[in-house]
Amino acid sequence: MSAQPLTYVVMLNWNGKFVTLEGLGSLSAVGYPNLKILLVDNGSLDGSAEAVKQAFPRVEVLAMETNIGFARGNNVGIRHALAQGAEQIMLLNNDTTIDPDAVGIMTRVLQSSGDIGIVSPKILYYARPNHIWYAGGKVSFWTGTIRHLGIREEDDGRFENSGETEYATGCCLLTKRSVLETVGFLDETYYMYTEDADWSLRVRRAGYRIVFEPRARVWHKVSADVGGHLSRYKLTNKFRSNFRFFARYASWYHWLTFPWLNVLANAVAAVRYVLQRG
Numbered sequence: 001m002s003a004q005p006l007t008y009v010v011m012l013n014w015n016g017k018f019v020t021l022e023g024l025g026s027l028s029a030v031g032y033p034n035l036k037i038l039l040v041d042n043g044s045l046d047g048s049a050e051a052v053k054q055a056f057p058r059v060e061v062l063a064m065e066t067n068i069g070f071a072r073g074n075n076v077g078i079r080h081a082l083a084q085g086a087e088q089i090m091l092l093n094n095d096t097t098i099d100p101d102a103v104g105i106m107t108r109v110l111q112s113s114g115d116i117g118i119v120s121p122k123i124l125y126y127a128r129p130n131h132i133w134y135a136g137g138k139v140s141f142w143t144g145t146i147r148h149l150g151i152r153e154e155d156d157g158r159f160e161n162s163g164e165t166e167y168a169t170g171c172c173l174l175t176k177r178s179v180l181e182t183v184g185f186l187d188e189t190y191y192m193y194t195e196d197a198d199w200s201l202r203v204r205r206a207g208y209r210i211v212f213e214p215r216a217r218v219w220h221k222v223s224a225d226v227g228g229h230l231s232r233y234k235l236t237n238k239f240r241s242n243f244r245f246f247a248r249y250a251s252w253y254h255w256l257t258f259p260w261l262n263v264l265a266n267a268v269a270a271v272r273y274v275l276q277r278g
Contacts, residue, residue: 004034005111007088007103007174008081012073014042017051019095019221024056026097032104036060036084039094040077042067070170071186071195078185082177089180093171095221097126102216106174109162109213117179117208118200120168121216124155133220135159136212137167139197141254144246144262146197165212166204170196172218175203182206194241201249 009027013020020039027037037059041049043066053061062080064073074091081089088107092098099121106119123134135150136159146167150159170186173196183202186195200210239262246258 003111004032005087005107006034006036006085007032007090007107008077008084008086009035009037009090009092009103010040010074010077010081011037011092011094012040012042012070012077013044013048013052013094014067015044015046015048016094017044017046017048020048021051021055023092023094023096023098024052024059027092028056029100030098030103031100032107035103036081036086038062038077038081040064040073042069042073069188069191070193071190072188074170075185075188078180082180087177088174089177090174091170091172092218093220095126096123096172097219098172099217102218103174105216106213109211110174110176113209115207115209116211117175117183117203117206118168118210119174119216120165120210120212121172121218122155122159122212122214123169123171123218123220126219126221129219130155132159133222134169134171135214136163136165137169137197137200139166139201141246141250142257142261144242144250144254144258146194146242146245160214162211162213162215164209166210167197167200168210170199171220179203179206179208183208190241190244192241193238194245198245198248 039052039059039061041063043064049061049063052059078089102121110116110119125131125133132150132153132155134148137148139146183206187198250258
């Protein structure tokens, strides 16, 4: 593989024209020379695909007729990228902006060892750029929770160490062609949420490591396409997908605790949603 392997950024859009245009604008400043950008438009009705083609003619656009979901939409993009000879795939949410050096930094980490399967950057809140949204991930089969390390914490130097982590968020991750050929793609039965945790688990079980690299940075608007961080749409879909994940992979003894604690965690989130709307 070359020192600067052909890398495809796969970005999914659903009626997010303005955030997508901003995200693509940040990608246009990325200094990595062997980069191609692919937008998968999930049946948008706001003119997103046309706006992207006009503003960024070098961006490839695959327009779906309907909204086929996060996992399937990204898989369409991944398959296209691999067919075009991509050696690396980056999944990147449309509601993000990315540091110009992030792709190069993540590439050097990913290519530094054959057993590194995924690299994730530090992800910060767009609206609060000095606060962390993701600095690594943790999965607990006892509590039925998938959580981000450092979430809502100030970016004050405590999360500056690169290292192995359990879970890579689909908001932004970089992986190799060989990993996809070995492990497969995102599980489309999830439709939305938790497909990244499922894929991370399968990648780790295949013998690869997932590495958090804080020198690479991304800023995230957090659920801009689904009505915000605590929208009813998000909470409902997240609960269903989380339960599917833990029901699939939990050992028998985890069933003693995780269903109840998972429901409790979602109930707390629902109360926060109601209070926020009030």
